[in-house]
Amino acid sequence: MIDPTRIFKAFQASKERTLYSSLHPMTKFIIFLSFLVIPLLRDDIISQVSIFVLQMPIMACSKTAKRIGESIRGSSLFLLMIITLNFIFIRDLFYSVAMGMRLMNLLVASAILMATTNPIEIGDILSMIKVPYYITFAFVIALRFVPVLARDVENIVAAQRSRGMRIATDGFLKKAKSLIPLLIPMIIISIRRSQQLSEALEVRAFGSGKRSFYFSYKWTYVDFCFIVYVIICWIITVRGLFFL
Template sequence: MSSLLEGLAFQKRDSLLHKLDPRVKLFYALAVMVMAGVHNKMLPLLVMLLAQAPLAALGKIVRLWARTLKASLPLVLLIIGTNLFFTWLRGSLTDLYIVEDILALAVRFLVFVASFSIFTLTTSPDDLSLALEQMGVPYSFCFMFRAALRFTPVMVREARTTMDAQRARGLELDKGGPIARARRYIPILIPLIVNAITRAWSMAEAMESRAWGASRKRTSLYVLRLRGRDYLAFSAVLFSLIMAFYAKFYLKFPYIIPIIRSALGI
């Protein structure tokens, strides 16, 4: 789970993808979600998944991107497992084509993960919040979002220190059954929550001392402006989106099982 979260954290790199306007990248992530949502056959979904690999390369994040996909495998297996089980329970698990459809669902999930991971790996939380702000989302919401992301590593570090401090007082975290173990996390959770609340209060006071909310119309140090490459990327995503809808309504996709069979000669 931790490496899945890690794969969603921003990575500072010097790449074309990093320089793109965050709004365009957000549009890309949402567009891919819609595209994957409307399709349910293996072939188009597989194309969507593979088509993102060059983008990850363009953003110089291939390794982390691949790690995110790998980290999502347990969830993928869960999707496949539950679907297979309930299809079998209904008695409709009759042939391999149904299995292919079930696998397609898992690939659809991977497409979601893949596009969002490309988005989050190449877009800093500050950029994202700026994008939301300039799209008209109220500033306090953007700030909340940004602060939540920024304090996550602080909380992680604090959780580690607290664990160490309690272990130094003889707490053994991985002893006993699941319920006993869960109970042992109380001495860690309470200081963590209390500190988070205390910090939120003092941060709120510090921000009010610095005139938070004094003016209704906030100006921004950085103003997002779309450049040529942004328009180009936007058009490409829009084109893919239209093509995806066109393909959904006017094309009929073959199953890939017969293709694999004939290729292997069985």
């Protein structure tokens, strides 16, 4: 059975140290932005498959292939819906599949960043590019809620199933209706967590002064190698865009 909650698993930061997770946060951010833009430049299926292949070495270095596979499986219904809607309105099967592949490539790029980067590092990245701290803080808190939300969903599903709730599997609408009992507990838990967060910020006098940074980051030759790889990917994409 396809479990939609699987999509959250790849977005949970892993504590395992890998070659990719040890990179400078800005390097990972550059790679993320590159593979967020590159799929948007091409709309043919060959290019989208090629972009997915170009991301495979990064998945290998970050050891996220299994988790990303589960996330893709969890989002397969949504990807299928995108392909179907494109085919209905455009009547081009290859273009429709390419749009599904494009969304999958964006999902992979986002999952690699989220799985290998601590939310604090992401906040430091935004601070490096001079984003106001209150915006950075809000963004980091939103990211930190992703794994918490995933665990809450799993716990609520387990609790509701123990009470006899069954998630329908014989139709999209029936399955959507069977998930309605999960909404109210999720809303209540989210409100409670927001209240706890606001109290914690007030106790720590958030916003009373300029923030200082505890960690400092250094560039290494490994960062240089990954940046060169991204430049090569850009060259391949641009050449294909203008010469094919």
